[in-house]
Amino acid sequence: MKLTISGLTRSYKHKLAVDDVTAELTPGVYGLIGPNGAGKTTLMRMLADVLLPSKGQICMNGEDIRTLDDRYRDQIGYLPQDCGFYSHFTAERFLRYMASLKGIKKVEAEAQIGELLQLVNLSGERKQRIGRFSGGMKRRLGIAQALLGDPKLLILDEPTAGLDPKERVRFRNLLSDISGERIVILSTHIITDIEYIAKEVLVLRQGKLVKQAKPDLILKELEGKVWHVTVSSEKVDELERHYTVGNLLRRGTEIEARLISDQQPTADAALQSPRLEDIYLYYFGETGGDDR
Numbered sequence: 001m002k003l004t005i006s007g008l009t010r011s012y013k014h015k016l017a018v019d020d021v022t023a024e025l026t027p028g029v030y031g032l033i034g035p036n037g038a039g040k041t042t043l044m045r046m047l048a049d050v051l052l053p054s055k056g057q058i059c060m061n062g063e064d065i066r067t068l069d070d071r072y073r074d075q076i077g078y079l080p081q082d083c084g085f086y087s088h089f090t091a092e093r094f095l096r097y098m099a100s101l102k103g104i105k106k107v108e109a110e111a112q113i114g115e116l117l118q119l120v121n122l123s124g125e126r127k128q129r130i131g132r133f134s135g136g137m138k139r140r141l142g143i144a145q146a147l148l149g150d151p152k153l154l155i156l157d158e159p160t161a162g163l164d165p166k167e168r169v170r171f172r173n174l175l176s177d178i179s180g181e182r183i184v185i186l187s188t189h190i191i192t193d194i195e196y197i198a199k200e201v202l203v204l205r206q207g208k209l210v211k212q213a214k215p216d217l218i219l220k221e222l223e224g225k226v227w228h229v230t231v232s233s234e235k236v237d238e239l240e241r242h243y244t245v246g247n248l249l250r251r252g253t254e255i256e257a258r259l260i261s262d263q264q265p266t267a268d269a270a271l272q273s274p275r276l277e278d279i280y281l282y283y284f285g286e287t288g289g290d291d292r
């Protein structure tokens, strides 16, 4: 199974939200990252075939998705950023409803619903109204509905938004369990969500795909560029003028910072082992991670 994206472009009036994106995806987990407004949701909506591109093409196994039409949509599971739930529905009624929209036969749907509720750890809550669910439970139910029909392409827009750290760990494990032969594309602001499970990271900046690479390769690229410095507080402005500086840590009159620089920034700067979350500093000049 192969998804080929060629010159995919989408503008809203004068705003170019996705700009000439070309990529080839094969089974595995892809982490789509980028700051707010980078175009992640727009790209995912086009992949989910709920938004038409202004230009460009998406092909599945060499066939244009416009030609495949229903045959493409039948193979997709999509969790939108804002998954509108019917709050008076119970979890199982919601999944039954979504299964019928996907054209899954009743008996088959019942079997899948049971399995999926178990997978997302909501079996005990299957008869509870969604209105009483926490944000994390709703997100897990959203993941279950995306998995109905055993889709070959799973598109998850910020699936971990609103999950607490424990739920995020559970989600990571769930994703590595279900990835298998599927292509999974998930967008996130939180690098640790994809650190151990992403086959490749897709970096989107101002609508452009500026990087598609394995996490190891990205880390290699950052080697020799990440520094830890300690400066007096009055030198911080100067440091920020010259370098891309991450979170500052105040220690008395001194400030410690992690920064990106091709050369050693100060005489006592110490080289650091790059971490995947340094991607945010490197590509966007901002920090990413659990605190965002």
Ligand SMILES: Nc1ncnc2c1ncn2[C@@H]1O[C@H](COP(=O)(O)OP(=O)(O)OP(=O)(O)O)[C@@H](O)[C@H]1O
Pocket (backbone or CB within 6 Å): 012, 013, 015, 016, 017, 034, 035, 036, 037, 038, 039, 040, 041, 042, 043
């Ligand atoms: N319906 C719309 N009409 C006009 N502009 C839009 C529309 N949807 C998105 N945009 C603009 O397109 C750009 C990309 O938005 P998009 O939501 O795809 O980014 P994103 O990376 O998903 O951001 P976030 O992380 O905040 O969800 C932004 O500048 C946004 O303001």
